[in-house]
Amino acid sequence: MKIFSIIGLFVSVLLSESYFYEYNKRVNLVDLNQSEIINDKVIKYYQTSNGKRIGINDKIILKCINASTCNATLSKYSLKEINFINSTLLVATIFEGDDVFQISRILYEDDNIEFSKPNILQKVQRR
Amino acid sequence: MLIFQSIFLSLVLFLLTGCGGGGGGSTNSTSSDTSSSSANSASSSNSSNTNLLVGTVSKGKVTQGSISIFKSDGTLLGTSDIVDGNYSIDIGDYDGNVKAITTILQYEDESNNNQTVDVNISLNAVSFVDSTSKVINVTPLTSIASDILGSDIGTKSKDEIETMNKFVASHLGLGSTDLTKQVVSLVGSGEQNIENTLEKKYGAILNAVANDSNISVSSDRSNNTAKLFASIKKLKDAIVTNDFNKTRKFIEDNLQEVNISISGIGTNFIESNITIPSNVSNSVALAKVLAYAESNGTLLPLSMLDFKSLGINGITLGNVNELNQKIANQNVNGVNSISKIQGIVNTSITEAINGLRSEQYFRYLWHFDSNTTAFDSGQYTLKRGSDINITKAWEMTRGDGVKVAVIDDFFDYTHEDIQANVIGTKNTVEGGTNVARTSGNYTPPTNPNNKTASHGSAVAAFIAAPKNGKGVVGVAPKSKLVLIRINFQEAEILSALQYAKEQNVSVINCSWGTESISQPVENMLKELYDANITVVFASGNAGKNLDGSDSINDESESQYVLGVGASASYNDVLGYSNYGNKIDILAPGGDVIELLSIDDTGEDNGSVAYGTNNLSNLVDHNYSFVLGTSFSAPIVSGVVSLMYSVNPHLTPQKVREIIISTAEKVQYDSANSIRPQEDYNASGFDVYRAYGKINAGKAVEAAQKLYIQE
Numbered sequence: 141m142k143i144f145s146i147i148g149l150f151v152s153v154l155l156s157e158s159y160f161y162e163y164n165k166r167v168n169l170v171d172l173n174q175s176e177i178i179n180d181k182v183i184k185y186y187q188t189s190n191g192k193r194i195g196i197n198d199k200i201i202l203k204c205i206n207a208s209t210c211n212a213t214l215s216k217y218s219l220k221e222i223n224f225i226n227s228t229l230l231v232a233t234i235f236e237g238d239d240v241f242q243i244s245r246i247l248y249e250d251d252n253i254e255f256s257k258p259n260i261l262q263k264v265q266r267r
Numbered sequence: 268m269l270i271f272q273s274i275f276l277s278l279v280l281f282l283l284t285g286c287g288g289g290g291g292g293s294t295n296s297t298s299s300d301t302s303s304s305s306a307n308s309a310s311s312s313n314s315s316n317t318n319l320l321v322g323t324v325s326k327g328k329v330t331q332g333s334i335s336i337f338k339s340d341g342t343l344l345g346t347s348d349i350v351d352g353n354y355s356i357d358i359g360d361y362d363g364n365v366k367a368i369t370t371i372l373q374y375e376d377e378s379n380n381n382q383t384v385d386v387n388i389s390l391n392a393v394s395f396v397d398s399t400s401k402v403i404n405v406t407p408l409t410s411i412a413s414d415i416l417g418s419d420i421g422t423k424s425k426d427e428i429e430t431m432n433k434f435v436a437s438h439l440g441l442g443s444t445d446l447t448k449q450v451v452s453l454v455g456s457g458e459q460n461i462e463n464t465l466e467k468k469y470g471a472i473l474n475a476v477a478n479d480s481n482i483s484v485s486s487d488r489s490n491n492t493a494k495l496f497a498s499i500k501k502l503k504d505a506i507v508t509n510d511f512n513k514t515r516k517f518i519e520d521n522l523q524e525v526n527i528s529i530s531g532i533g534t535n536f537i538e539s540n541i542t543i544p545s546n547v548s549n550s551v552a553l554a555k556v557l558a559y560a561e562s563n564g565t566l567l568p569l570s571m572l573d574f575k576s577l578g579i580n581g582i583t584l585g586n587v588n589e590l591n592q593k594i595a596n597q598n599v600n601g602v603n604s605i606s607k608i609q610g611i612v613n614t615s616i617t618e619a620i621n622g623l624r625s626e627q628y629f630r631y632l633w634h635f636d637s638n639t640t641a642f643d644s645g646q647y648t649l650k651r652g653s654d655i656n657i658t659k660a661w662e663m664t665r666g667d668g669v670k671v672a673v674i675d676d677f678f679d680y681t682h683e684d685i686q687a688n689v690i691g692t693k694n695t696v697e698g699g700t701n702v703a704r705t706s707g708n709y710t711p712p713t714n715p716n717n718k719t720a721s722h723g724s725a726v727a728a729f730i731a732a733p734k735n736g737k738g739v740v741g742v743a744p745k746s747k748l749v750l751i752r753i754n755f756q757e758a759e760i761l762s763a764l765q766y767a768k769e770q771n772v773s774v775i776n777c778s779w780g781t782e783s784i785s786q787p788v789e790n791m792l793k794e795l796y797d798a799n800i801t802v803v804f805a806s807g808n809a810g811k812n813l814d815g816s817d818s819i820n821d822e823s824e825s826q827y828v829l830g831v832g833a834s835a836s837y838n839d840v841l842g843y844s845n846y847g848n849k850i851d852i853l854a855p856g857g858d859v860i861e862l863l864s865i866d867d868t869g870e871d872n873g874s875v876a877y878g879t880n881n882l883s884n885l886v887d888h889n890y891s892f893v894l895g896t897s898f899s900a901p902i903v904s905g906v907v908s909l910m911y912s913v914n915p916h917l918t919p920q921k922v923r924e925i926i927i928s929t930a931e932k933v934q935y936d937s938a939n940s941i942r943p944q945e946d947y948n949a950s951g952f953d954v955y956r957a958y959g960k961i962n963a964g965k966a967v968e969a970a971q972k973l974y975i976q977e
Binding site: 162163188189190192195199201203225226229231254255257259260261262263264265266267 | 675676722753754755756757758760761762765778779780781782783785786787790791805806807808816818819895896897900
């Protein structure tokens with residue numbers, strides 16, 4: 141029985157669309173089917189490969205390779221809002237109903253973008 | 268066209284400075300004000316080409332030789348023959364420091380009826396040109412100043428160069444005008460006919476050099492050169508040691524024949540037991556000290572580097588003005604030696620340190636002073652030597668002029684013991700500048716005297732709680748704080764780090780972590796590293812081996828940060844401190860004998876270390892005993908702040924090198940240690956103890972020495 145559970149989980153991860161790329165590696169998440177609303181924003185919860193529970197909202201963190209062409213690069217995509225942290229690093233908000241993983245992957249494939257990934261919400265541990 | 272200009276200029280110079288055959292007076296004979304020098308006049312008369320650098324070359328009038336002018340980076344600006352003691356070179360619109368190097372093959376010997384002498388000697392001058400001054404005169408005296416200053420003028424400021432030229436002039440009683448800009452007489456042995464007192468003295472001193480060399484008129488170029496060189500060196504030795512008696516003797520002995528009375532040597536400077544340190548920069552600094560004392564503290568106030576190059580410690584960017592004022596307020600005649608200035612500085616340092624040690628709860632700050640008896644009656648023993656050697660660091664700086672960012676959850680930024688040092692706040696979560704704990708599920712303490720519990724406040728106080736007679740004091744009590752609130756979003760962390768960078772902080776403290784550093788955060792940490800900002804992260808309190816699992820990739824392990832673990836009151840690594848091959852350094856973290864900081868958490872009632880009382884009863888509700896690597900990290904951040912204060916040129920790489928090379932190798936304590944016996948490798952690293960415990964005194968001293976060497 142246990143073996144079937146493990147296989148089931150493995151298959152579900154493979155088929156899952158809940159993944160993104162970071163450090164040029166695919167990062168798979170398991171959907172915990174949990175969500176909550178904080179400040180009118182829906183946060184969905186997932187589990188990482190090491191068992192950590194993280195939240196994902198409607199934001200993507202991405203970095204343009206070139207500051208001067210960043211706006212032109214982003215204009216090709218349907219993004220609700222863009223907030224620059226600095227000249228190349230920014231937080232993009234997607235439209236309601238859009239898939240944050242899918243869009244971050246599309247952006248990741250753009251040659252003018254250095255990295256693109258969902259904005260991770262996790263409790264920062266005081267030490 | 269240029270050659271005609273040069274010929275014309277040479278003629279003008281020749282007429283203005285007097286004929287070289289001896290006996291004539293300078294045309295500049297009515298004033299002792301050297302600013303109306305013949306060379307300067309030549310410059311102004313040459314208004315048709317404002318790019319011409321002109322000047323006189325004299326060791327006796329030079330009749331055969333050449334001169335080359337170099338920029339501070341060594342680039343050649345131009346060369347020219349020396350014609351009847353003068354030269355002119357078109358240097359374009361260059362503006363900056365220059366070095367003049369001559370090759371003198373023949374000159375008229377004023378000590379021998381102006382007969383020509385064959386030599387092969389180089390006289391130099393280091394000076395500057397700008398739109399108002401394109402005059403550089405070259406003599407044995409400018410050459411002495413140039414030699415003392417050293418060959419690499421690219422590292423010297425205009426101020427340093429001018430000061431050295433003034434120093435040599437002043438030593439010789441030639442006023443306080445830059446030697447390279449002073450009138451140089453070409454009248455040979457007829458100094459007694461010159462009415463300009465300083466010009467007369469200048470010529471007489473050159474004459475003395477000629478007499479001392481005792482060159483007989485001959486064509487023995489090699490022998491003549493050696494004799495002349497020896498005489499110049501003799502005078503230089505007197506100047507560089509500031510030995511006025513030797514200087515006087517040199518000049519008086521060699522002027523007997525020409526019957527010129529030289530007065531004023533050394534009288535413009537205070538004669539004392541000052542000795543000039545051997546290296547060049549110290550000579551420059553000494554010149555400034557002397558000029559300062561002479562000028563009643565108004566002409567050349569000392570810089571941080573001047574103090575330090577004189578071996579006077581306790582000076583940072585922030586307190587230079589304060590110390591200059593103290594020196595100026597003294598009786599000027601009493602501030603005429605390095606030892607007396609050192610005395611003033613020492614008094615200031617003693618007062619400062621005593622002030623810090625008199626803070627209300629200083630006796631509980633064992634991370635500063637493990638000789639405290641405050642815990643002696645308790646159940647546990649505080650091991651002497653478990654502190655970070657802060658007093659030695661405070662002798663050098665208290666963190667003046669450095670900004671530190673603290674990124675954390677909440678800050679009680681109006682707390683009595685940090686408010687004075689908070690210069691900025693930013694809330695990346697709710698927006699705005701309020702970073703206090705005002706919302707959420709937290710219930711504030713009911714005692715109206717209490718302050719709200721905020722992790723960030725306690726962290727910040729370890730770095731820069733100011734000296735105010737209250738509570739505690741930080742490692743760098745004169746550093747300033749920028750407090751930035753984050754919560755749990757990756758985007759907040761990035762915004763916080765970026766904001767800290769924009770505030771021009773030198774240090775960023777992060778007493779938190781995620782054990783899974785994201786690519787954007789790692790990328791941002793590299794940007795901060797490249798921007799010479801040192802970021803410090805706490806390693807965590809789970810007693811975990813951070814190398815033990817591939818899934819752990821903590822912020823404290825990043826190559827772009829200093830990862831900090833906790834050391835104990837028994838002076839070994841603490842069991843709760845996360846460890847691994849990428850953690851760099853330990854600092855006290857608190858254990859059964861906790862560390863004291865600000866903020867009443869109302870949550871931590873301390874231990875039983877103090878007899879039957881728990882620690883929290885020892886202090887009022889605005890203060891709390893705490894433990895964790897959260898508090899080790901800001902101790903390190905405070906030390907880094909002190910290091911930047913004495914050396915603003917530090918890089919994060921250099922900070923790390925200094926901190927790990929000066930660390931104390933803490934050792935296994937059989938009664939208390941949880942970890943195995945220490946096993947530091949050849950690089951000084953132990954996987955549990957990293958490179959050891961931070962030593963503030965040694966780290967700051969090393970940073971300061973590096974600054975002086977630079």
